[in-house]
Protein backbone atom coordinates (compact mmCIF):
# COMPACT_ATOMS: atom_id res chain seq x y z
CA UNK A 111 0.00 0.00 0.00
CA UNK A 112 2.86 2.39 0.94
CA UNK A 113 4.59 1.77 -2.37
CA UNK A 114 1.35 2.67 -4.19
CA UNK A 115 1.09 5.96 -2.23
CA UNK A 116 4.73 6.93 -3.06
CA UNK A 117 4.21 6.07 -6.74
CA UNK A 118 0.98 8.10 -7.02
CA UNK A 119 2.60 11.08 -5.22
CA UNK A 120 5.59 10.96 -7.58
CA UNK A 121 3.30 10.86 -10.62
CA UNK A 122 1.19 13.77 -9.31
CA UNK A 123 4.21 15.99 -8.66
CA UNK A 124 6.28 15.07 -11.67
CA UNK A 125 6.79 17.85 -14.23
CA UNK A 126 6.52 16.94 -17.89
CA UNK A 127 7.99 18.75 -20.87
CA UNK A 128 4.48 19.92 -21.80
CA UNK A 129 4.20 21.84 -18.51
CA UNK A 130 4.58 25.59 -18.56
CA UNK A 131 7.75 26.55 -16.68
CA UNK A 132 7.69 30.28 -16.01
CA UNK A 133 11.12 31.94 -15.84
CA UNK A 134 11.32 33.56 -12.42
CA UNK A 135 14.02 36.07 -13.36
CA UNK A 136 13.55 36.96 -17.02
CA UNK A 137 17.05 38.28 -17.70
CA UNK A 138 19.28 37.08 -20.53
CA UNK A 139 21.70 35.51 -18.07
CA UNK A 140 18.86 33.36 -16.71
CA UNK A 141 18.50 31.84 -20.17
CA UNK A 142 22.04 30.42 -20.21
CA UNK A 143 22.22 26.92 -21.56
CA UNK A 144 24.76 24.43 -22.81
CA UNK A 145 28.25 23.62 -21.66
CA UNK A 146 30.12 26.32 -23.59
CA UNK A 147 31.14 26.44 -27.24
CA UNK A 148 29.48 27.70 -30.35
CA UNK A 149 26.12 25.94 -29.79
CA UNK A 150 25.66 27.14 -26.21
CA UNK A 151 24.23 30.39 -24.95
CA UNK A 152 26.34 32.21 -22.36
CA UNK A 153 23.90 35.03 -21.62
CA UNK A 154 25.61 37.58 -23.89
CA UNK A 155 23.74 39.06 -26.82
CA UNK A 156 26.23 41.35 -28.54
CA UNK A 157 25.63 43.78 -31.40
CA UNK A 158 28.90 44.37 -33.25
CA UNK A 159 28.90 47.50 -35.43
CA UNK A 160 31.76 47.45 -37.97
CA UNK A 161 31.91 43.62 -37.84
CA UNK A 162 32.90 43.43 -41.51
CA UNK A 163 36.26 45.07 -40.78
CA UNK A 164 39.62 43.61 -39.79
CA UNK A 165 39.17 43.62 -36.00
CA UNK A 166 35.43 42.85 -36.29
CA UNK A 167 36.01 39.40 -37.72
CA UNK A 168 38.22 38.40 -34.77
CA UNK A 169 35.83 39.84 -32.20
CA UNK A 170 32.82 38.04 -33.73
CA UNK A 171 34.75 34.77 -33.79
CA UNK A 172 35.64 35.10 -30.10
CA UNK A 173 32.06 35.96 -29.21
CA UNK A 174 30.66 33.02 -31.16
CA UNK A 175 33.26 30.62 -29.81
CA UNK A 176 32.10 31.17 -26.23
CA UNK A 177 28.40 30.84 -27.03
CA UNK A 178 27.33 34.48 -27.39
CA UNK A 179 24.57 35.47 -29.74
CA UNK A 180 25.91 37.97 -32.25
CA UNK A 181 23.90 40.61 -34.10
CA UNK A 182 25.79 41.90 -37.12
CA UNK A 183 24.45 45.20 -38.49
CA UNK A 184 25.93 45.80 -41.94
CA UNK A 185 25.77 48.25 -44.82
CA UNK A 186 26.14 47.52 -48.49
CA UNK A 187 26.12 43.99 -49.84
CA UNK A 188 25.11 41.20 -47.46
CA UNK A 189 27.64 38.86 -49.14
CA UNK A 190 30.39 40.97 -47.51
CA UNK A 191 29.36 39.79 -44.05
CA UNK A 192 27.92 36.39 -44.88
CA UNK A 193 31.07 34.48 -43.86
CA UNK A 194 30.50 35.67 -40.28
CA UNK A 195 27.52 33.30 -40.20
CA UNK A 196 30.02 30.55 -39.35
CA UNK A 197 31.15 32.08 -36.04
CA UNK A 198 28.19 30.53 -34.23
CA UNK A 199 25.70 27.70 -34.53
CA UNK A 200 22.41 28.01 -36.39
CA UNK A 201 20.37 30.94 -35.06
CA UNK A 202 23.26 32.39 -33.05
CA UNK A 203 24.34 34.96 -35.64
CA UNK A 204 21.82 37.41 -37.05
CA UNK A 205 22.33 40.04 -39.75
CA UNK A 206 20.53 43.36 -40.07
CA UNK A 207 21.00 46.15 -42.62
CA UNK A 208 21.52 49.57 -41.03
CA UNK A 209 22.72 53.10 -41.71
CA UNK A 210 24.99 54.99 -39.36
CA UNK A 211 22.79 58.11 -39.58
CA UNK A 212 19.48 56.26 -39.11
CA UNK A 213 18.27 55.94 -35.51
CA UNK A 214 15.46 53.48 -36.33
CA UNK A 215 17.68 50.83 -37.91
CA UNK A 216 20.26 51.18 -35.12
CA UNK A 217 17.57 50.85 -32.41
CA UNK A 218 16.37 47.68 -34.09
CA UNK A 219 19.92 46.27 -34.10
CA UNK A 220 20.48 46.73 -30.38
CA UNK A 221 16.96 46.18 -29.07
CA UNK A 222 17.67 42.75 -27.55
CA UNK A 223 21.39 43.16 -26.78
CA UNK A 224 23.15 43.56 -23.47
CA UNK A 225 26.54 44.30 -25.08
CA UNK A 226 27.33 46.72 -27.93
CA UNK A 227 30.75 46.86 -29.57
CA UNK A 228 31.45 49.78 -31.90
CA UNK A 229 34.24 48.98 -34.37
CA UNK A 230 33.15 51.52 -36.98
CA UNK A 231 36.04 53.63 -38.18
CA UNK A 232 37.77 54.77 -41.36
CA UNK A 233 41.25 56.17 -42.03
CA UNK A 234 40.04 58.53 -44.77
CA UNK A 235 37.02 60.73 -45.49
CA UNK A 236 34.55 59.77 -48.21
CA UNK A 237 31.95 61.72 -50.19
CA UNK A 238 29.16 60.66 -47.85
CA UNK A 239 30.98 60.39 -44.51
CA UNK A 240 33.45 62.85 -43.00
CA UNK A 241 35.60 61.95 -39.96
CA UNK A 242 33.11 63.90 -37.84
CA UNK A 243 30.18 61.85 -39.21
CA UNK A 244 31.85 58.51 -38.46
CA UNK A 245 34.04 59.05 -35.40
CA UNK A 246 32.13 61.74 -33.48
CA UNK A 247 28.44 61.89 -34.51
CA UNK A 248 28.24 58.17 -35.35
CA UNK A 249 29.91 57.11 -32.09
CA UNK A 250 27.70 59.51 -30.11
CA UNK A 251 24.56 58.16 -31.80
CA UNK A 252 25.47 54.53 -31.10
CA UNK A 253 26.36 55.29 -27.46
CA UNK A 254 23.15 57.31 -26.88
CA UNK A 255 20.86 54.70 -28.45
CA UNK A 256 22.65 51.91 -26.56
CA UNK A 257 22.07 53.73 -23.26
CA UNK A 258 18.41 54.37 -24.13
CA UNK A 259 17.96 50.67 -24.97
CA UNK A 260 19.34 49.66 -21.55
CA UNK A 261 22.53 48.05 -22.90
CA UNK A 262 24.84 47.02 -20.04
CA UNK A 263 28.21 47.30 -21.77
CA UNK A 264 29.38 49.58 -24.57
CA UNK A 265 32.86 48.84 -25.94
CA UNK A 266 34.60 51.37 -28.17
CA UNK A 267 38.14 51.14 -29.57
CA UNK A 268 39.95 54.35 -30.52
CA UNK A 269 43.54 55.03 -31.50
CA UNK A 270 46.37 55.55 -29.05
CA UNK A 271 48.22 58.38 -30.78
CA UNK A 272 47.08 61.92 -31.52
CA UNK A 273 47.99 64.04 -34.54
CA UNK A 274 46.19 63.72 -37.86
CA UNK A 275 42.61 64.86 -38.54
CA UNK A 276 41.42 61.27 -38.18
CA UNK A 277 43.06 60.91 -34.78
CA UNK A 278 41.69 64.27 -33.61
CA UNK A 279 38.17 63.19 -34.59
CA UNK A 280 38.74 59.95 -32.64
CA UNK A 281 39.67 62.03 -29.58
CA UNK A 282 36.41 64.01 -29.80
CA UNK A 283 34.57 60.74 -30.40
CA UNK A 284 35.87 59.50 -27.05
CA UNK A 285 34.50 62.61 -25.31
CA UNK A 286 31.13 62.11 -27.05
CA UNK A 287 30.94 58.44 -26.01
CA UNK A 288 31.86 59.26 -22.40
CA UNK A 289 29.12 61.94 -22.30
CA UNK A 290 26.45 59.59 -23.63
CA UNK A 291 27.57 56.34 -21.97
CA UNK A 292 29.82 57.10 -18.97
CA UNK A 293 30.37 53.40 -18.24
CA UNK A 294 31.68 52.65 -21.75
CA UNK A 295 34.87 50.58 -21.94
CA UNK A 296 37.36 52.35 -24.20
CA UNK A 297 40.35 50.69 -25.86
CA UNK A 298 43.23 52.70 -27.32
CA UNK A 299 45.18 50.39 -29.60
CA UNK A 300 48.50 51.19 -31.21
CA UNK A 301 48.89 49.77 -34.69
CA UNK A 302 47.19 46.35 -34.93
CA UNK A 303 48.75 43.58 -37.04
CA UNK A 304 47.45 40.19 -38.16
CA UNK A 305 45.87 38.56 -41.20
CA UNK A 306 44.39 41.17 -43.58
CA UNK A 307 45.81 44.13 -41.63
CA UNK A 308 46.85 47.47 -43.05
CA UNK A 309 50.34 47.48 -41.50
CA UNK A 310 52.38 44.36 -42.28
CA UNK A 311 50.78 43.84 -45.62
CA UNK A 312 50.89 47.47 -46.67
CA UNK A 313 54.59 47.73 -45.97
CA UNK A 314 55.67 44.35 -47.24
CA UNK A 315 53.46 42.81 -49.87
CA UNK A 316 55.05 43.15 -53.26
CA UNK A 317 53.81 40.46 -55.53
CA UNK A 318 52.98 42.49 -58.62
CA UNK A 319 50.83 39.80 -60.14
CA UNK A 320 48.82 39.09 -57.03
CA UNK A 321 48.05 42.67 -56.10
CA UNK A 322 49.14 45.81 -57.90
CA UNK A 323 47.87 47.97 -55.08
CA UNK A 324 50.75 47.22 -52.72
CA UNK A 325 53.29 48.00 -55.38
CA UNK A 326 51.55 51.37 -55.32
CA UNK A 327 52.65 51.85 -51.68
CA UNK A 328 56.29 51.33 -52.60
CA UNK A 329 58.60 52.74 -55.26
CA UNK A 330 59.66 49.54 -57.03
CA UNK A 331 62.23 48.00 -54.64
CA UNK A 332 62.42 51.03 -52.38
CA UNK A 333 60.22 51.75 -49.39
CA UNK A 334 59.45 55.44 -48.82
CA UNK A 335 59.08 56.21 -45.11
CA UNK A 336 58.91 59.56 -43.36
CA UNK A 337 62.48 60.40 -42.24
CA UNK A 338 63.35 56.83 -43.30
CA UNK A 339 61.18 55.55 -40.45
CA UNK A 340 63.92 56.32 -37.96
CA UNK A 341 61.93 58.85 -35.94
CA UNK A 342 58.75 56.83 -35.55
CA UNK A 343 58.32 54.40 -32.67
CA UNK A 344 55.63 51.76 -32.87
CA UNK A 345 54.33 49.28 -30.33
CA UNK A 346 52.27 46.94 -32.53
CA UNK A 347 49.72 44.65 -30.94
CA UNK A 348 48.47 41.34 -32.33
CA UNK A 349 44.84 41.42 -33.42
CA UNK A 350 43.86 38.24 -31.52
CA UNK A 351 45.17 39.85 -28.29
CA UNK A 352 42.89 42.86 -28.82
CA UNK A 353 39.93 40.56 -29.51
CA UNK A 354 40.74 38.52 -26.37
CA UNK A 355 40.87 41.74 -24.32
CA UNK A 356 37.50 42.86 -25.67
CA UNK A 357 36.07 39.49 -24.60
CA UNK A 358 37.56 39.88 -21.11
CA UNK A 359 36.07 43.38 -20.89
CA UNK A 360 32.65 41.97 -21.82
CA UNK A 361 32.82 39.48 -18.95
CA UNK A 362 34.65 41.56 -16.33
CA UNK A 363 32.25 43.79 -14.32
CA UNK A 364 35.22 45.89 -13.12
CA UNK A 365 35.99 47.06 -16.64
CA UNK A 366 32.98 49.42 -16.71
CA UNK A 367 33.99 53.03 -17.34
CA UNK A 368 37.69 52.19 -17.79
CA UNK A 369 40.11 53.04 -20.60
CA UNK A 370 42.71 50.47 -21.65
CA UNK A 371 45.71 51.07 -23.87
CA UNK A 372 46.10 48.16 -26.25
CA UNK A 373 49.74 47.84 -27.18
CA UNK A 374 52.14 44.99 -27.75
CA UNK A 375 54.90 43.97 -25.34
CA UNK A 376 57.79 45.80 -27.10
CA UNK A 377 58.55 49.10 -28.82
CA UNK A 378 60.46 49.33 -32.10
CA UNK A 379 61.60 51.97 -34.57
CA UNK A 380 59.50 51.73 -37.73
CA UNK A 381 62.73 51.47 -39.74
CA UNK A 382 63.86 48.44 -37.67
CA UNK A 383 60.52 46.74 -38.25
CA UNK A 384 60.51 47.40 -42.01
CA UNK A 385 64.06 46.05 -42.39
CA UNK A 386 63.19 42.98 -40.34
CA UNK A 387 60.08 42.25 -42.44
CA UNK A 388 62.20 42.33 -45.60
CA UNK A 389 64.84 40.10 -43.98
CA UNK A 390 62.13 37.55 -43.14
CA UNK A 391 60.88 37.67 -46.72
CA UNK A 392 64.49 37.18 -47.93
CA UNK A 393 64.19 40.30 -50.04
CA UNK A 394 66.54 42.57 -48.11
CA UNK A 395 69.85 41.75 -49.83
CA UNK A 396 69.37 40.06 -53.16
CA UNK A 397 66.45 42.13 -54.39
CA UNK A 398 68.00 45.47 -53.51
CA UNK A 399 65.47 46.69 -50.94
CA UNK A 400 66.23 50.05 -49.34
CA UNK A 401 64.39 52.78 -47.41
CA UNK A 402 64.43 56.48 -48.18
CA UNK A 403 62.91 59.65 -46.80
CA UNK A 404 59.63 60.23 -48.61
CA UNK A 405 59.80 63.98 -48.00
CA UNK A 406 62.34 64.37 -50.81
CA UNK A 407 60.34 62.46 -53.39
CA UNK A 408 57.73 64.77 -55.02
CA UNK A 409 56.60 61.97 -57.35
CA UNK A 410 55.56 59.92 -54.33
CA UNK A 411 53.66 62.82 -52.80
CA UNK A 412 51.95 63.30 -56.17
CA UNK A 413 51.04 59.62 -56.15
CA UNK A 414 49.32 60.00 -52.77
CA UNK A 415 47.27 62.93 -54.11
CA UNK A 416 46.37 60.94 -57.24
CA UNK A 417 45.41 57.94 -55.18
CA UNK A 418 43.00 60.02 -53.13
CA UNK A 419 41.55 61.82 -56.17
CA UNK A 420 41.10 58.75 -58.37
CA UNK A 421 39.27 56.60 -55.83
CA UNK A 422 38.18 58.79 -52.90
CA UNK A 423 35.93 56.02 -51.51
CA UNK A 424 38.79 53.50 -51.25
CA UNK A 425 42.19 54.99 -52.18
CA UNK A 426 44.44 52.61 -54.14
CA UNK A 427 46.38 50.41 -51.73
CA UNK A 428 44.68 52.33 -48.88
CA UNK A 429 47.31 54.97 -49.69
CA UNK A 430 46.12 58.30 -48.31
CA UNK A 431 47.84 61.26 -46.69
CA UNK A 432 45.89 60.62 -43.47
CA UNK A 433 46.82 56.93 -43.48
CA UNK A 434 50.50 57.74 -43.95
CA UNK A 435 50.40 60.32 -41.20
CA UNK A 436 48.95 57.73 -38.82
CA UNK A 437 51.52 55.17 -39.96
CA UNK A 438 54.29 57.60 -39.04
CA UNK A 439 52.85 58.74 -35.71
CA UNK A 440 54.70 57.44 -32.66
CA UNK A 441 52.59 55.33 -30.27
CA UNK A 442 52.59 57.46 -27.12
CA UNK A 443 51.92 55.49 -23.95
CA UNK A 444 49.80 57.11 -21.28
CA UNK A 445 50.91 57.01 -17.66
CA UNK A 446 48.74 55.08 -15.21
CA UNK A 447 46.34 53.76 -17.84
CA UNK A 448 45.76 49.98 -17.61
CA UNK A 449 46.86 47.74 -20.47
CA UNK A 450 45.64 44.48 -21.96
CA UNK A 451 47.65 42.58 -19.36
CA UNK A 452 45.33 44.05 -16.71
CA UNK A 453 42.54 42.17 -18.50
CA UNK A 454 44.49 38.93 -18.19
CA UNK A 455 45.76 38.80 -21.78
CA UNK A 456 49.17 37.21 -22.36
CA UNK A 457 50.64 39.40 -25.09
CA UNK A 458 51.98 37.82 -28.27
CA UNK A 459 55.47 38.98 -29.26
CA UNK A 460 56.11 40.07 -32.83
CA UNK A 461 59.14 37.78 -32.98
CA UNK A 462 56.89 34.74 -32.49
CA UNK A 463 54.04 35.81 -34.78
CA UNK A 464 55.37 37.88 -37.68
CA UNK A 465 57.50 35.15 -39.37
CA UNK A 466 54.35 33.06 -39.69
CA UNK A 467 52.31 36.02 -40.98
CA UNK A 468 54.93 36.82 -43.64
CA UNK A 469 55.61 33.25 -44.71
CA UNK A 470 53.44 33.48 -47.87
CA UNK A 471 55.45 36.49 -49.08
CA UNK A 472 58.90 34.91 -48.77
CA UNK A 473 61.06 34.89 -51.90
CA UNK A 474 61.17 31.35 -53.29
CA UNK A 475 58.19 30.36 -51.18
CA UNK A 476 58.00 26.86 -52.69
CA UNK A 477 61.73 26.22 -52.61
CA UNK A 478 62.46 23.12 -50.52
CA UNK A 479 65.26 24.46 -48.40
CA UNK A 480 67.82 22.34 -46.56
CA UNK A 481 68.00 22.56 -42.80
CA UNK A 482 70.18 25.57 -41.94
CA UNK A 483 70.57 26.59 -45.61
CA UNK A 484 69.41 30.13 -44.89
CA UNK A 485 70.55 32.27 -42.04
CA UNK A 486 67.87 33.01 -39.39
CA UNK A 487 66.80 36.65 -39.92
CA UNK A 488 68.11 38.77 -37.04
CA UNK A 489 65.22 40.09 -34.89
CA UNK A 490 64.56 43.84 -34.69
CA UNK A 491 66.23 45.85 -31.94
CA UNK A 492 63.94 47.21 -29.28
CA UNK A 493 63.61 50.99 -29.14
CA UNK A 494 64.32 53.00 -26.05
CA UNK A 495 61.12 54.20 -24.38
CA UNK A 496 60.23 57.57 -25.99
Ligand SMILES: NC(=O)c1ccc[n+]([C@@H]2O[C@H](COP(=O)([O-])OP(=O)(O)OC[C@H]3O[C@@H](n4cnc5c(N)ncnc54)[C@H](OP(=O)(O)O)[C@@H]3O)[C@@H](O)[C@H]2O)c1
Nearest residue numbers: 160161162163164165166210229230231239268299301302
Ligand atom coordinates in the same frame (compact mmCIF):
# COMPACT_ATOMS: atom_id res chain seq x y z
N1 LIG B 1 43.56 48.39 -37.59
C1 LIG B 1 44.30 49.12 -36.78
O1 LIG B 1 45.55 49.09 -36.85
C2 LIG B 1 43.64 49.97 -35.72
C3 LIG B 1 44.45 50.58 -34.77
C4 LIG B 1 43.86 51.35 -33.78
C5 LIG B 1 42.49 51.50 -33.74
N2 LIG B 1 41.71 50.92 -34.68
C6 LIG B 1 40.26 51.17 -34.60
O2 LIG B 1 39.56 49.95 -34.40
C7 LIG B 1 38.31 50.00 -35.09
C8 LIG B 1 38.22 48.81 -36.05
O3 LIG B 1 39.39 48.83 -36.86
P1 LIG B 1 39.52 47.93 -38.17
O4 LIG B 1 40.95 47.84 -38.48
O5 LIG B 1 38.70 46.68 -38.00
O6 LIG B 1 38.82 48.87 -39.27
P2 LIG B 1 38.33 48.46 -40.75
O7 LIG B 1 38.88 47.15 -41.17
O8 LIG B 1 38.57 49.65 -41.61
O9 LIG B 1 36.76 48.29 -40.55
C9 LIG B 1 35.99 49.39 -40.27
C10 LIG B 1 34.55 49.00 -40.14
O10 LIG B 1 33.80 50.21 -40.02
C11 LIG B 1 32.76 50.19 -40.98
N3 LIG B 1 32.47 51.54 -41.44
C12 LIG B 1 33.36 52.47 -41.85
N4 LIG B 1 32.71 53.60 -42.18
C13 LIG B 1 31.39 53.35 -41.98
C14 LIG B 1 30.21 54.11 -42.15
N5 LIG B 1 30.25 55.35 -42.61
N6 LIG B 1 29.01 53.54 -41.84
C15 LIG B 1 28.97 52.28 -41.39
N7 LIG B 1 30.05 51.49 -41.20
C16 LIG B 1 31.23 52.03 -41.50
C17 LIG B 1 33.25 49.33 -42.12
O11 LIG B 1 32.14 48.84 -42.82
P3 LIG B 1 32.27 48.49 -44.38
O12 LIG B 1 32.95 47.15 -44.43
O13 LIG B 1 30.86 48.44 -44.84
O14 LIG B 1 33.07 49.58 -45.02
C18 LIG B 1 34.01 48.25 -41.36
O15 LIG B 1 33.12 47.26 -40.91
C19 LIG B 1 38.26 51.33 -35.82
O16 LIG B 1 37.55 52.24 -35.05
C20 LIG B 1 39.72 51.73 -35.92
O17 LIG B 1 39.88 53.11 -35.99
C21 LIG B 1 42.26 50.14 -35.67
